[in-house]
Amino acid sequence: MLKRIIPSLLLRGGRLVKGVAYADHRDAGRPDTTARAHNAQGADELLLLDVDAGRERREPDYASITSVARACFMPLTVGGGIHTLEIAQRCMNAGADKICLTTTALDDPGLIGRLAHVFGTQAIVIGLDVITTCAGRRLYDHRSAQAINGIAWDEWLKRAVGEGAGEVRLMAVDREGGRGGLDTALFAEASALVDVPIILEGGAGSLDQVAAAMKAGADAIALGTMLVFSDNNIFKVKSFLKNAGLEMRL
Amino acid sequence: MPETAESLTFDEHGVCSVCRQIEYKHKQIDWAERGRTLNQILDHHRGKQQYDCIVPFSGGKDSTFTLWYLVKVKKLKPLIVRFDHGFLRKTVQENSLRTFRTLGVDVQHFTPNWQVVRKLMFESLRRRGDFCWHCHTGIFSYPMWVAIWQRIPLVIWGEPTGEYASFYRYDEDEEVDERRFNAFVNLGINAEDMLGMLDDTISDYEVTASDLMPYTYPPADQLRGVRSILLGSYIPWDVKKQVELIKRELGWCGDQVEGVPPEYDYEKIECFMQGVRDYIKHLKRGFGRTTHLVSIDIRNNRKTREEGERLVAEYDGRRPAALDLFLDYLGLREEEFLKLIEPHVVAPHVMPSCEDCMRNRTNWVPTDFEDWTRVTGTRSNTP
Amino acid sequence: MQVAIVDYGAGNIESVRNAFHAAGAESAIAREPDAILAADRLVLPGVGAAGPAAERLVRNGLAEALKEAVRRRGRPMLGICLGMELLAERLLEFGEHRGLGWLPGEVVHLRDAGVTRARVPHMGWSVVEPAGPAVRFFQAPERMRTFYFCHSYTLLTAAAEAIAARTTYDKSLVAAVFDGTVLATQFHPEKSQVNGQKLIRAFLDWTP
Numbered sequence: 119m120l121k122r123i124i125p126s127l128l129l130r131g132g133r134l135v136k137g138v139a140y141a142d143h144r145d146a147g148r149p150d151t152t153a154r155a156h157n158a159q160g161a162d163e164l165l166l167l168d169v170d171a172g173r174e175r176r177e178p179d180y181a182s183i184t185s186v187a188r189a190c191f192m193p194l195t196v197g198g199g200i201h202t203l204e205i206a207q208r209c210m211n212a213g214a215d216k217i218c219l220t221t222t223a224l225d226d227p228g229l230i231g232r233l234a235h236v237f238g239t240q241a242i243v244i245g246l247d248v249i250t251t252c253a254g255r256r257l258y259d260h261r262s263a264q265a266i267n268g269i270a271w272d273e274w275l276k277r278a279v280g281e282g283a284g285e286v287r288l289m290a291v292d293r294e295g296g297r298g299g300l301d302t303a304l305f306a307e308a309s310a311l312v313d314v315p316i317i318l319e320g321g322a323g324s325l326d327q328v329a330a331a332m333k334a335g336a337d338a339i340a341l342g343t344m345l346v347f348s349d350n351n352i353f354k355v356k357s358f359l360k361n362a363g364l365e366m367r368l
Numbered sequence: 369m370p371e372t373a374e375s376l377t378f379d380e381h382g383v384c385s386v387c388r389q390i391e392y393k394h395k396q397i398d399w400a401e402r403g404r405t406l407n408q409i410l411d412h413h414r415g416k417q418q419y420d421c422i423v424p425f426s427g428g429k430d431s432t433f434t435l436w437y438l439v440k441v442k443k444l445k446p447l448i449v450r451f452d453h454g455f456l457r458k459t460v461q462e463n464s465l466r467t468f469r470t471l472g473v474d475v476q477h478f479t480p481n482w483q484v485v486r487k488l489m490f491e492s493l494r495r496r497g498d499f500c501w502h503c504h505t506g507i508f509s510y511p512m513w514v515a516i517w518q519r520i521p522l523v524i525w526g527e528p529t530g531e532y533a534s535f536y537r538y539d540e541d542e543e544v545d546e547r548r549f550n551a552f553v554n555l556g557i558n559a560e561d562m563l564g565m566l567d568d569t570i571s572d573y574e575v576t577a578s579d580l581m582p583y584t585y586p587p588a589d590q591l592r593g594v595r596s597i598l599l600g601s602y603i604p605w606d607v608k609k610q611v612e613l614i615k616r617e618l619g620w621c622g623d624q625v626e627g628v629p630p631e632y633d634y635e636k637i638e639c640f641m642q643g644v645r646d647y648i649k650h651l652k653r654g655f656g657r658t659t660h661l662v663s664i665d666i667r668n669n670r671k672t673r674e675e676g677e678r679l680v681a682e683y684d685g686r687r688p689a690a691l692d693l694f695l696d697y698l699g700l701r702e703e704e705f706l707k708l709i710e711p712h713v714v715a716p717h718v719m720p721s722c723e724d725c726m727r728n729r730t731n732w733v734p735t736d737f738e739d740w741t742r743v744t745g746t747r748s749n750t751p
Numbered sequence: 752m753q754v755a756i757v758d759y760g761a762g763n764i765e766s767v768r769n770a771f772h773a774a775g776a777e778s779a780i781a782r783e784p785d786a787i788l789a790a791d792r793l794v795l796p797g798v799g800a801a802g803p804a805a806e807r808l809v810r811n812g813l814a815e816a817l818k819e820a821v822r823r824r825g826r827p828m829l830g831i832c833l834g835m836e837l838l839a840e841r842l843l844e845f846g847e848h849r850g851l852g853w854l855p856g857e858v859v860h861l862r863d864a865g866v867t868r869a870r871v872p873h874m875g876w877s878v879v880e881p882a883g884p885a886v887r888f889f890q891a892p893e894r895m896r897t898f899y900f901c902h903s904y905t906l907l908t909a910a911a912e913a914i915a916a917r918t919t920y921d922k923s924l925v926a927a928v929f930d931g932t933v934l935a936t937q938f939h940p941e942k943s944q945v946n947g948q949k950l951i952r953a954f955l956d957w958t959p
Contacts, residue, residue, distance in 0.1 A: 133564050134561075144565075145564040145565045146561075146565075147557065147558070147560075147561030147562075147564065147565065148558070148560040148561050148563075148564065150560075151558035151559075151560040151561050152556075152558070152561055154546075154550050154558065155550040155554065155556045155557070155558060156556075157550070158546075158547045158548075158549075158550030158551040159550065159551055159552070159556065160551075324715050325715075326715055345556065346495070347495060347711065348495075348496070348497070348711065348712055349495075349496040349497050349498055349555060349712060351374075351551075351552055351555070351556055353375060353535060353551065353552065354374040354375055357374060357375050357376060357377050357534065358374065360377045361376075361377055361378055368377065
C-alpha cells in the first residue's frame with residue numbers, strides 16, 4: 119500500500135495562510151501557483167480548506183477552488199462552510215474531487231448521507247478536529263475555538279462513517295503548527311474504530327516525525343507547516359521516507 | 369555522505385540512485401542516437417532567423433562549455449542571456465569576456481532591481497533557509513521571457529540534473545520547463561506566492577507583481593512552441609574533460625571559493641556569496657562543500673580518508689568573510705541571521721551557538737575580496 | 752478531432768476537460784445523443800452510484816447513442832471509473848441494476864470481491880500492470896507505473912482477454928479493460944499526474 123503525502127492548504131481572502139493551532143496566520147502563497155509546485159513535486163493529493171467560510175457564513179471561494187483545480191492533476195479535496203448539497207455541487211463543478219465536512223457535519227449529521235448519496239461515499243471526507251488536553255480527547259469547534267462537550271469524538275467518528283463518509287481527515291488540533299510530532303496514538307485509536315482510510319494531520323515538523331507516524335501505521339499524512347516554513351519539498355520528503363523503508367510513490 | 373543529503377534514494381543493494389543514474393548514462397544510453405536527435409533539433413532551428421537559440425549563461429564551467437560546444441562544434445548563432453544575481457566575481461567576469469570575445473557572440477545582460485532582490489533574499493532565507501530564491505528563479509525564468517519577446521523558440525542549457533541529484537534521472541526526458549521549475553528550482557515558491565509573503569522587515573520598498581516579472585515563469589500559452597533543452601541530454605556530460613577543454617580553448621580560469629580547499633577551483637566560482645551558502649548548509653546539516661568534494665575524491669581513490677578528514681577539519685564550516693557583506697546588504701545582525709537559520713536545521717544535527725560561530729572564522733580571504741561591492745543600497749525610511 | 756465528454760450528472764467533468772486540455776486536446780461536453788454521435792472520440796467519466804447513473808444514461812438516450820457511436824461505428828471511447836463499471840451487465844450496488852452490458856460480468860463491492868485486509872474505499876495510488884495490446888496506452892511511465900484509484904466497487908468478469916491491466920489491493924483487481932474501441936480504467940487518468948497525461952495522450956493518438 120503506497121503511503122500518501124498530502125499538502126494541507128488553508129485558504130483566506132484568496133491567499134493561502136498557515137499558522138499555529140488555527141491561529142496566528144501568515145501568508146503562505148497564492149493558491150494556484152502553490153498547487154502547481156505541489157503538483158510538480160509529486161504530491162499525492164491536495165487538501166484545500168476555506169477556513170473562514172463557516173465562520174463568516176458565506177459560500178466557499180469557488181474562484182480559488184477553480185484555479186487550484188486547474189493546476190492539480192491529482193485529487194483535490196475541498197472543505198470549509200459546505201453545508202448544503204447545492205454548495206457541494208458548486209464545489210464539485212469548480213473542480214473538487216472530494217468534499218470535506220467538519221463543523222457542517224456536526225451541525226447537520228444528515229448532510230453526510232445526503233452528499234454521499236449524490237456523489238458517492240468515496241467523495242465524502244469527514245473532518246475531525248480533535249483536541250487533546252489533560253482532560254482527555256474532545257472534538258473541537260474552530261469557529262468558537264472551543265472544545266465540544268455534547269458528543270464524544272470516537273462516537274462521532276463512528277457515526278459519521280456510518281452516515282456515509284468514505285474517508286476521515288483526523289486533525290490533532292493541539293499539535294497543529296507546533297512541530298512536536300504527529301499524534302500516532304490518536305491515529306491508532308481512530309483506525310481501530312472504522313474501516314475507511316484515515317488521513318492524519320497536525321504536528322509534523324520533521325521528516326523523522328513523519329516516518330515515525332507512517333511506521334506506526336498511518337497511510338496518509340497531511341502536511342502544512344512543514345511545507346510552508348521550511349525547505350522541504352515533497353520529492354525530498356518522499357525520498358527520505360523511502361530510505362526509511364516506507365513504500366512511497368516516487 | 370550523511371543522511372541529511374536529499375533526493376537520493378538507496379536501493380536494496382545500498383547503492384544510491386545517483387550512482388545508478390551514472391551507470392545508466394554510461395551503459396544504457398545510445399549516445400550516437402542522441403547525437404543524431406540533437407542534430408535534427410539544431411538543423412530545424414539553424415539559420416531561420418537572427419538567432420538560432422538562446423544560451424543562458426552564468427560564466428561557470430557548464431554554461432561556458434555549453435556555449436563553446438554550440439558555437440564551435442555545432443556552428444550555431446546564439447543569443448547569450450546573462451542574469452546578474454548581484455554577486456559576480458572578477459575572475460568569472462574576465463572568463464566571460466574572454467569567452468564572448470573569442471567566440472564572437474551577442475550578449476544580453478540583465479541586472480534586476482536591487483531593492484527587490486534584498487527583500488527577496490530575506491524572505492527566501494526566512495522561509496527556506498536559502499537566500500538564493502531570486503537567483504534560482506531569475507536564471508530559469510528570465511531567459512524564457514527573452515525567448516518570448518525575441519521570438520526565439522529554442523533555449524539550450526547544460527548539465528542534466530541526474531549528474532548530482534535524483535529529481536530527474538538519466539532514463540527520463542528532462543526538459544527545462546515549468547514542471548522542472550516547480551519540481552525543485554523555485555524552492556516550491558512562485559513569484560505570485562512571494563508577492564504576498566514579502567513584508568517590510570528589510571525595507572519599505574513597495575514590490576509589485578511586475579517587479580517580480582524576472583522571477584515569474586511565463587504562462588504556458590505564451591511559451592507554446594518554445595523548446596527548452598539540456599545539452600547533456602544529447603552528449604555525455606564529462607565535467608573533468610569539459611573543464612580541461614574550456615581552459616585550453618578559452619583560457620577559462622578557476623578561482624578560490626570560500627570554505628573549500630584551493631584545489632577545488634573549478635566549480636561555484638561565479639558568485640561571491642557561495643561561501644555564505646555553504647556556511648548555511650553547514651549550520652543546517654553539519655557538513656559543507658568540502659565534505660562533499662572530498663567524498664567524491666575518496667570514492668574515486670584520489671584521496672585517502674585521512675587526507676579527506678584533515679581538509680574537512682580545516683575548511684568545512686568556517687565563518688566566511690562574505691557573511692559580513694551579506695549582513696550589511698540586508699541590515700541584519702549576526703544573531704538575527706542565525707535565528708533565521710535555526711528552524712531549518714536538519715535533525716540530528718544541532719547548530720553551534722552564536723559565539724562558537726563567531727570564533728570559527730575563516731583564516732583567509734579570496735584574492736578578489738576587496739572588489740566585492742560594498743554598496744548596500746540601504747534606503748533611509750524617511751520619504 | 753472532436754473529443755466529447757459525456758455529462759450524465761455523474762461527477763467531475765471539469766477535471767477531465769482540464770486534463771485533456773493539458774494533453775493538448777480541446778473537448779466538448781455531450782449531454783444529448785446528437786452530441787455523442789457528432790464526436791470523433793468519446794470520454795465517459797463518472798463517480799458515485801453506478802445503478803442510478805446507468806439508469807440516467809438509458810433514460811436520456813445516451814446509452815443508445817454511445818452504443819451506436821462506439822460499438823457500431825467504432826469511435827474510440829475512454830471510460831473512467833464509473834465509466835468502466837457501467838460497461839458490465841450487472842451492477843450490484845444498493846440492490847441490482849443493469850449496466851450497459853458491453854462486457855460480460857458484474858460490479859461488486861470490494862469486500863464481496865474478497866478484499867478483506869485493506870480499507871474500503873480503495874483510495875490512493877497503486878501500481879498498475881498492463882497486459883496484452885493495451886500495453887500501448889501505458890508506455891514510458893514515470894518511475895512507478897502508478898495511477899490514482901478512488902472506488903468501493905470492482906469489476907468481476909470472465910472475459911479475460913478484455914482485461915487490459917490489473918492492480919493489487921489485497922487482491923488482484925481489474926484496473927482497466929480494453930475491448931474493441933473501448934479503453935476503460937478503474938483509476939482516474941485525469942488525476943494521475945504524468946502517467947495519466949501519457950495515457951490520455953496515447954488514447955488521443957490511437958487510431959484503432
